[in-house]
Amino acid sequence: NAGVTQTPKFRVLKTGQSMTLLCAQDMNHEYMYWYRQDPGMGLRLIHYSVGEGTTAKGEVPDGYNVSRLKKQNFLLGLESAAPSQTSVYFCASSTRTSSREQFFGPGTRLTVL
Amino acid sequence: AQSVTQLGSHVSVSEGALVLLRCNYSSSVPPYLFWYVQYPNQGLQLLLKYTSAATLVKGINGFEAEFKKSETSFHLTKPSAHMSDAAEYFCAVSGTDSSYKLIFGSGTRLLVRP
Numbered sequence: 001n002a003g004v005t006q007t008p009k010f011r012v013l014k015t016g017q018s019m020t021l022l023c024a025q026d027m028n029h030e031y032m033y034w035y036r037q038d039p040g041m042g043l044r045l046i047h048y049s050v051g052e053g054t055t056a057k058g059e060v061p062d063g064y065n066v067s068r069l070k071k072q073n074f075l076l077g078l079e080s081a082a083p084s085q086t087s088v089y090f091c092a093s094s095t096r097t098s099s100r101e102q103f104f105g106p107g108t109r110l111t112v113l
Numbered sequence: 114a115q116s117v118t119q120l121g122s123h124v125s126v127s128e129g130a131l132v133l134l135r136c137n138y139s140s141s142v143p144p145y146l147f148w149y150v151q152y153p154n155q156g157l158q159l160l161l162k163y164t165s166a167a168t169l170v171k172g173i174n175g176f177e178a179e180f181k182k183s184e185t186s187f188h189l190t191k192p193s194a195h196m197s198d199a200a201e202y203f204c205a206v207s208g209t210d211s212s213y214k215l216i217f218g219s220g221t222r223l224l225v226r227p
Contacts, residue, residue: 004156031213040122042203042217043157050212058214090156099164100145100207102215104156 002026004105006091012111013081021076021108023091031094032074033058033102034066036087043090049074081112115140115206119218127226132176132191134221136204139185145207146187147215148178152200160202163187174198199225 007022023032031050035043045058047066055066063085065077074093078085088109092102120135138144146163161172168180174197178189187204201222205215 033214035217040219042219043215044217045214048212048214056212092157094213096213099162100213100215101147101159101162102213104149104158106156107154 006105023074025093029093029095033092034076035090117218125224132194134189136187138206147205149203
């Protein structure tokens with residue numbers, strides 16, 4: 001089992017460019033989440049999904065979009081990147097039988113110039 | 114609304130000394146509580162979790178935490194720090210809503226001095 005994987009690991013964008021971050025899990029988990037981590041602020045929830053074809057906004061959704069067309073994948077899109085989106089992005093997944101434990105990917109470090 | 118407060122953004126201890134990382138939560142329902150550890154340039158790894166089965170929870174690497182409802186606390190301890198414990202530690206809370214969302218504290222960086 002690979003668990004939760006994230007692609008890419010690093011990316012540098014210019015302001016206004018777009019990109020998509022891919023999260024994949026092979027644990028057949030129902031729930032998936034995207035967080036951003038900034039110094040001194042812990043992890044903040046961007047968007048989440050409770051099942052294939054469903055998504056919902058988290059704490060800091062502005063400037064991001066998501067899609068969950070397949071159960072195992074959760075995509076995070078930035079349509080027009082801004083320097084304020086420079087961050088480390090983590091994907092996580094969970095299942096109804098896991099006592100709410102979330103399993104995390106290794107992260108994507110994004111820099112927007 | 115749920116929230117988590119971690120007192121102390123940095124904690125420094127000597128190798129072999131007691132580790133105490135503080136976490137207080139706010140929740141209107143019986144919470145699920147978690148401690149995660151993040152080593153440099155890695156993702157988060159679960160240390161331990163409280164799910165109402167027992168108030169004293171043992172985790173990996175010799176860590177444990179005690180759930181105290183009267184104090185709304187879930188402090189993390191380890192009797193003897195090791196150099197390999199140097200990392201950032203996050204406390205998180207989840208309520209009973211169907212999304213299984215976690216609310217994280219701001220984190221505590223543990224420094225272990227030789």
